[in-house]
Amino acid sequence: MDKYDFSWRIIQENLPELINGLIITLQISVAGMAFALLFGLFFATLRFSQYRILNIVSNSIVQVGRSLPLFVLLFWIYYGLSLKFKINFTDFQAGALALGITGGAYMAEVFRGGITAIDKGQSDAAFAIGLNRMQTSRLIVLPQAIRIILPQTVNIYVGLLKGATIVSVIGVADMIYVAQYVSLETFRPFELYSFAGVVFIALTLSVASFAWLLERQLSGKSRRG
């Protein structure tokens, strides 16, 4: 085997594009996470509805959403909807939506777990002083559930962050796309992808430490009694 000379210069030379790609990765994952939170909360709420039919619908959507490979979902949204129903999303929108649906399916379960972990006595007491359902969720149950939900939410975000790299297949110029593109010209995929890998490690670590700080903040202010 030939000796392989690393050429990290390639990173330096293409740094602006790579950074641009990184920014797009971040944007699409954040947009995806925003959708995921909305979808997740919505479907978790349906799971708690008194109407059985809503429980079943929400449960099915969550199951399907969790089972579908992101890749397939992305193709359906980007090409399928466009071909069949003339609903056209930009590549960025399609990517964010696909991430949102997958993440939302997971978030629904996380929300449900967090909410069921709160003692029913808490909502009993809230109802007993005359709070309505909305107030009880917003003021009593959710603030307590957040401490359970937060660590898992961070996990899901890290998943979405990595999942966001798949949008390169529909031509979003994210960091992986840029790395791929540059390596076609320079024949230096190893350096480029390794760089991307290190960046993702750094990203994940910073997200995790941010979550850790947030968790500490929350538990300092309000412990379970």
Next chain:
Amino acid sequence: MLEIKSVSKSFGELHVLKDVNLNVAKGEVVCIIGPSGSGKSTLLRCMNFISPPDSGEIVFDKVSWRSYRSKFNVLANLRYEKKLPQLRAEIGMVFQHFNVFPHMTTLENVSLGLQKVRKIKKDEAKQVATKSLEQVGLSDKLQVYPDQLSGGQKQRVAIARALALNPKVMLFDEVTSALDPELVSGILDEIRRLVREGMTMIIVTHEMKFAFQVAHRIVFMDQGKIVQVGTPAEIRNTQEPRAKAFLSSILE
């Protein structure tokens, strides 16, 4: 003031309440006793629809309340849901496991209902809440979170939280059962204070001595039914076999 009219409730196959009727007058103290599983707590929870009865009616202050749930008319269900808090705000309830809100300070626990239900401004709500906490002897714990309170103190917070809303009736659901023995009498003293103030109260309890002391009437329940209602003297000398067996087993 509070009338329970042929209330029934079941959890699946289990009939917890079978056609229960009870009238509670203004200023009256009613203690409900009976073996565990006899439906005492469920009856109490039906009164403010925390567990809505399957059938029957609760008449509170001349207004009738029934469970309502339409299978199809979602809007009607929502309208009904929206009315329930009005009833609940007039009925204070204290629970066996305190159920104080762990993410709020003592003061926030008590002022929450004042702000969100009674729509009182924050500053004024804090004043009322402070007063209410002073009355239960917690004026030095206003800014403390519940995890730094003893069980007895948590229960005092829960009592203050209910009383701050100035309810017309108070429901007590085995409020001393989860307390360490040495803390029980303090909470019972709080209830005695309310008896002296003439509060209408319905108390589910296992503290027999206390029940016979404070109650105007005692209700003995067994297997989802009210077996006997009477003054403490009448119940003490009851000839009803089940009540007699229960009392002799407990008053050893």
